[in-house]
Amino acid sequence: MITGSILIGAAEQQSAELFSAVDPATGAQIEPEFASAGPAEVDAACALAAAAFPSFSTTAPEERARFLEAIADKIVAIGDALIERAMKETGLPRPRLEGERGRTTGQLRLFATLLREGSWLDATIDPAMPDRAPLPRADLRRANVGLGPVAVFGASNFPLAFSVAGGDTCSALAAGCPVVVKGHPAHPGTGELVARAIREAVAESGLHEGVFSYLPGPTIALGQALVADPRIKAVGFTGSRGGGLALLATASSRAEPIPVYAEMSSINPVVLMPAALEARGAALAPAFVGSLTMGAGQFCTNPGLLIGIESEALDTFAKAAGEALTASKPITMLSPGIHASFEKGVEALEANDAVDTLARGCVGEGVNQARGALFSTDAASFLADQALGHEVFGSSSLLIRCQDMDELKRVIVSLEGQLTATLMMDEADHAAAAELVPLLAAKAGRVLANGWPTGVDVGYAMVHGGPFPATSDVRTTSVGTLAIARYLRPVCYQDIPDALLPAALRQDNPWSLPRRIDGTLKLAD
């Protein structure tokens, strides 16, 4: 079932360049070898995607909804082979991957529901007013349409939910955009299994083969060629800050600027408010360490920064957190490269004179084992050294001790953009928290109280996004239904005869859409 092929539309291709996946738990190569896609395959996939766009972008919402559901069904149908391959390629445990598969299929089904409801089309009609003075008004009708072919970069840390059939692919397909996936080289077999599932769904749904192509490969040149291709009209990426910035640079050297949605780095500050610390400082600690070490901390929303005001209660928390972390078991990281980066980041903090090491997790046996790390520094040192605010991807966190609430606010204001910001607070903290919520909302796409930021719900209200460098485009989200908006543009039709209008705008509203008529929103019957 896994052949190592490049999948371009309905075709399969080999390549002279090959690469292999590595089992991060052993460091051993995994069979088979995979063809490495290059510029020729990018060209072929983009040509097919552009050819598929006119028909795919005008499919009815019901048709696209069924297509997304078919993808979900095909992924489920792969069965345990998918879970086992993903376990081998990522080192992630079975329950996590089974949960991630559920999330992946769940989000495909959620977007099917979204498509059928139809608000995403933003259908808007300003009826003609031939007698308006001083000038008559034409009949004006507006609806959204897909941007065109989208390049999606699979992420290392979510081999299912943010990879081949993950959030970016799902929202782009929902928007009517063909997708060309650059598969992540750390889990090419997992990627191929899912790519084949999508391909089967394309064929069985009677869609143009160019709706989906899968380009595995380990080279930077592959990604650059894909982003530079003039037929690509938007990019979805989840990965490192360096990788995201490189894609942004490639995109900005194009003749035609395109949206690049890069979700890059976040340290997800957690503010430990005084009353909460006083009431339950020790109790907060194990939950924090659980969030920090879950999945070896390989989450975009991992709590990499704690901020509190000096107190006995803060000391109690720090001590308890240190003890919990010291007892934490080492966990295999996703890849040798990620493990090496983690080690380097932790070593830099350990070597920093302004930083104390509060605790490290147990030493692991074997390769690519993450040892959790908890550090501490004072606010003045943090404010003086921007590098302390950079992400260390993995289970590493830094506690910042502030003198008072004013200094705590200065720390918040000094932060770069984040995906999340959290307040641990009790009722007695509410007055102070009321001032912090707007400061945190200015820094992050999601503000939480009394929860840990890991765990991102896929729903209508979710924002998984935020100011730079959390993402390259603060106007949107990569998780949840709003993600579809990333791949849409509005088109207005003026006095176009009814029969020539897109279905969304025809007078008889054949798709039963909610529509705004002359400024007033009308729900579908």
Next chain:
Amino acid sequence: MITGSILIGAAEQQSAELFSAVDPATGAQIEPEFASAGPAEVDAACALAAAAFPSFSTTAPEERARFLEAIADKIVAIGDALIERAMKETGLPRPRLEGERGRTTGQLRLFATLLREGSWLDATIDPAMPDRAPLPRADLRRANVGLGPVAVFGASNFPLAFSVAGGDTCSALAAGCPVVVKGHPAHPGTGELVARAIREAVAESGLHEGVFSYLPGPTIALGQALVADPRIKAVGFTGSRGGGLALLATASSRAEPIPVYAEMSSINPVVLMPAALEARGAALAPAFVGSLTMGAGQFCTNPGLLIGIESEALDTFAKAAGEALTASKPITMLSPGIHASFEKGVEALEANDAVDTLARGCVGEGVNQARGALFSTDAASFLADQALGHEVFGSSSLLIRCQDMDELKRVIVSLEGQLTATLMMDEADHAAAAELVPLLAAKAGRVLANGWPTGVDVGYAMVHGGPFPATSDVRTTSVGTLAIARYLRPVCYQDIPDALLPAALRQDNPWSLPRRIDGTLKLAD
């Protein structure tokens, strides 16, 4: 009332560097001299704008609506002095400027209505599901908030509707974003009058003075400093392709990428369908020439390209259009610079061996007079020379003669992105037009039938935008209510206590917003 000052918040400043407006009808300088803003003034204005953002962005929609209405009232209250100054600085006639004032105040009032209706906040609530399996759901609430301070560049061709209090400023203020305007140097007196009106509205509305600043100046360095300032979070620009691309380059060299909404260039193709030509070719000609020469053709939506299939009817149209154009009176252009660019563009077409000059308008007396120009070429020549598709800003248009419908389609597919695309068609054309509408919608933000593209309605359904190079961001519009979306970002609140939530998301819905609850849109009571 016009002092030539730089207006930074509530303060006025002079400068050692001065510049003057020029009466384009005479070439003479107009009093008084104007202070030219530089980096120090950019810094001061941006600092104030950033200081104003927290309070301004959290004002209630009703408060912001009244503020926009106050700006409209203050602009009306300037009275005839505004019209007279604008006439002198732009050469535009009184009725046009009175109409433009009406559009400017009308759009401020429309956005006030939009603010009160509240859909723009996109308030969305996924209620907590503590018993959901496998994982409980937290209470998740999402609403939009302004991006931060916005830089607006006044346009030369709409001294009111696209300048200091124009569409960009209006939509940014509506979104809760403070605005720093870089005034267009061709109409600094008009700009100052409007800037003072906004400033009065800021003061009388009790808002932070930093909500609005006005930086006049003729230098490129001024615009670059403004776009490069890290406190600026988005840019609205209407102008030339060169100017827009320069701002994009400046923006992409920032550490933090920001949205740049540059509306740049469009030749607005008009397809003359066979049956329409046959039935009313001669009748179409004067209406075309009227649209082409109106305001000396200085509209983003000027019909700069006609496309038809070789026929006697096309010849009849071309002859009638030539005659109408030959009789057209010269019109004063907006500035010596714009006139010089127009002359250069027309001369290049006249000198092109593949292009025939069908007609020129009357020769004008005095300076900066636009003589209309109508050219013709065959489709093969147009397809072979991309430069023929570049905008000549002013009343210049090029007729492309195609051999057949296939060649006509190839011409459409070859076009760059456009603001508008038009079909002149009769019922007998509908079958062929059904294939062209999607091709045109892929190229333009607005597709029209049987109207001329000049004249942009400010409403709910309008799209004044389109693929590059019409604009730098195809996802949006610079005219109409959807323009507010350019300056908003979503923020999600998870389990935040009701009293600490933004009003839009509180349980009792104090602003009576339409909200999406658990996926279902609920209109306000």
